Amino acid sequence: MTQDLEPMVKVTNVHKVFGRKHHVLCGIDLEVNAGETVVILGPSGSGKSTLLRCINFLEGPTAGSIEVDGVVIHAGENSKLRNQQILDIRKKTGMCFQSFNLFPHMTVLENIIEGPTTVLNQKKNQAIPYAEELLDWVGLTEKRDEYPSHLSGGQQQRVAIARSLAMKPKVMLFDEPTSALDPELVGEVVEVMERLAKEGMTIIAVTHEMHFARDVADRVFIMDNGNWVEEGPPDKIFNNPEQERTRQFLAHIL
Amino acid sequence: MNNNTTDQQTPAIPSGIPQEAQAVLQGIEAQETKYRRNLIIAFAVLLSLMIASLVIIGLDFKFMIKWLPFILTGIGYTFLVSSLAISLACVLAVLGALGRLSENPVLNSIATSYVSLIRGTPLLVQVYMWYLALPQIGKSLEEFGITGIQALFTLPAIPAGILALGVCYGAYMTETVRAGIQSIKLGQTEAAKALGMTNSQTMRRIIFPQALRVIIPPVSNEFIAMIKDSSLVSLMGVWELSYRAIKIGRRHFQSLEMLITVAMIYWVLCMILQLVQEKIEKHMSRGDRRTQ
Numbered sequence A: 001m002t003q004d005l006e007p008m009v010k011v012t013n014v015h016k017v018f019g020r021k022h023h024v025l026c027g028i029d030l031e032v033n034a035g036e037t038v039v040i041l042g043p044s045g046s047g048k049s050t051l052l053r054c055i056n057f058l059e060g061p062t063a064g065s066i067e068v069d070g071v072v073i074h075a076g077e078n079s080k081l082r083n084q085q086i087l088d089i090r091k092k093t094g095m096c097f098q099s100f101n102l103f104p105h106m107t108v109l110e111n112i113i114e115g116p117t118t119v120l121n122q123k124k125n126q127a128i129p130y131a132e133e134l135l136d137w138v139g140l141t142e143k144r145d146e147y148p149s150h151l152s153g154g155q156q157q158r159v160a161i162a163r164s165l166a167m168k169p170k171v172m173l174f175d176e177p178t179s180a181l182d183p184e185l186v187g188e189v190v191e192v193m194e195r196l197a198k199e200g201m202t203i204i205a206v207t208h209e210m211h212f213a214r215d216v217a218d219r220v221f222i223m224d225n226g227n228w229v230e231e232g233p234p235d236k237i238f239n240n241p242e243q244e245r246t247r248q249f250l251a252h253i254l
Numbered sequence B: 001m002n003n004n005t006t007d008q009q010t011p012a013i014p015s016g017i018p019q020e021a022q023a024v025l026q027g028i029e030a031q032e033t034k035y036r037r038n039l040i041i042a043f044a045v046l047l048s049l050m051i052a053s054l055v056i057i058g059l060d061f062k063f064m065i066k067w068l069p070f071i072l073t074g075i076g077y078t079f080l081v082s083s084l085a086i087s088l089a090c091v092l093a094v095l096g097a098l099g100r101l102s103e104n105p106v107l108n109s110i111a112t113s114y115v116s117l118i119r120g121t122p123l124l125v126q127v128y129m130w131y132l133a134l135p136q137i138g139k140s141l142e143e144f145g146i147t148g149i150q151a152l153f154t155l156p157a158i159p160a161g162i163l164a165l166g167v168c169y170g171a172y173m174t175e176t177v178r179a180g181i182q183s184i185k186l187g188q189t190e191a192a193k194a195l196g197m198t199n200s201q202t203m204r205r206i207i208f209p210q211a212l213r214v215i216i217p218p219v220s221n222e223f224i225a226m227i228k229d230s231s232l233v234s235l236m237g238v239w240e241l242s243y244r245a246i247k248i249g250r251r252h253f254q255s256l257e258m259l260i261t262v263a264m265i266y267w268v269l270c271m272i273l274q275l276v277q278e279k280i281e282k283h284m285s286r287g288d289r290r291t292q
């Protein structure tokens, strides 16, 4: 594993307040090194999605700062420069959603080249070879010209992963990528995530896929009520947790 | 769907489908054929009844045919006015919808008052506003010392008609476009943003193309309504379709013939537009599960 001096993602004392007083994140710190895979677990409503969405500024943090691959943004006022930095961070991070969110008016291939052509101004024929490589990598070459509505959930999620990867991101964020899937389709998506981790992608995943958390993650974080309860290597978290709260939570989901 | 069944039936019975199922499939097909046949018969009967009643009331068909070319030359104006007006309306509708959805208070209030004012007043009054009242405003402004403004504000009938119709339909369509944009799920915007798209890229590439599918049917409806409302420019003395028909009808005391003629022309125009609409909708719905 490569260990840079600076972490790839650095979340510093991030707070998120919805409305005036719904305090969802209460001073979260998180450092993820390049190539590391981190899994976040926690009860529903504890703020896991909100944290992921703060990292790529789909939600603006109320306080604190976010750093991705050297781009630092502090919570607070909008400015031209800051908006540009937000776009920079988004280009460096890919995100996969629970509900896939493929673009239904575009074919699989068009979905994948949309980022490179629109955001990175690549020519179509410049973007297509890499898109085809990615399609092959997620095992969907034969679905190249299908529309998303003709694919199964597992296939859609794999296309969504390819769409994110087409931007050559430094970090991938996964927000419960398998929880909208039928049980028999979960495996194919987890398998792709696993290969991604093996190839050295930096990954932050919220997932209740225990195999992924146990066998693929380098570190597991437990969140409750917008705070970290505990963190550590999966071995320690699952077999020998320090906190009573972790024990309770794991007993609940295992 | 019909194509599929016939395609499968002609080259022998596909293997694997049991005998009873074959019978059911054939039953379904027979029923569909019967339904189509009855539908055609019903339409034919309706049409002949209409023609018969026209003959019975003693319509002067020779007169109608004699004046048909003269009335038809008015189609040019009708098309000119309604196509330019609908183009203007589309532009205004998109701008209006963006304004209505904007967080900028100035843009938002302008768009909101535009929609409210125009939808709250009769089209007829608006037509006269552009044609008769605008020059008066120009005159007052001229007296304030802005030279040349009165001439600018004195519009010929056709531009006044195009502006009146375009601005009016733009207001109604603003709401259609806004609703269409809002019907697209938030997840689409988030996926686009997560890729690093700017707001305008997200709107242009992701939201608007999807909203268009929702918007096309009501907008075609508006266009069809506009073809007919374009006859309002006859109030300003433009020789378009209905003006010609009414003039000739009055002059020869054969209004019934002329009105029926012009009504048929509008009807045919609208049926053509509806065909075009269906073509466009079919094209837009690719990627939709239902079309498979």
Ligand SMILES: Nc1ncnc2c1ncn2[C@@H]1O[C@H](COP(=O)(O)OP(=O)(O)OP(=O)(O)O)[C@@H](O)[C@H]1O
Binding pocket: A018, A019, A022, A024, A042, A043, A044, A045, A046, A047, A048, A049, A050, A051
């Ligand atoms: N846009 C929003 N506006 C207001 N409240 C929100 C918003 N998004 C999330 N919340 C609230 O923040 C809290 C944390 O939500 P979040 O989605 O981060 O939880 P989660 O840990 O991802 O839960 P789950 O496992 O159910 O996905 C919840 O109480 C939720 O209602």
Ligand SMILES: [Mg+2]
Binding pocket: A048, A049, A050, A175, A176
């Ligand atoms: Mg969540």
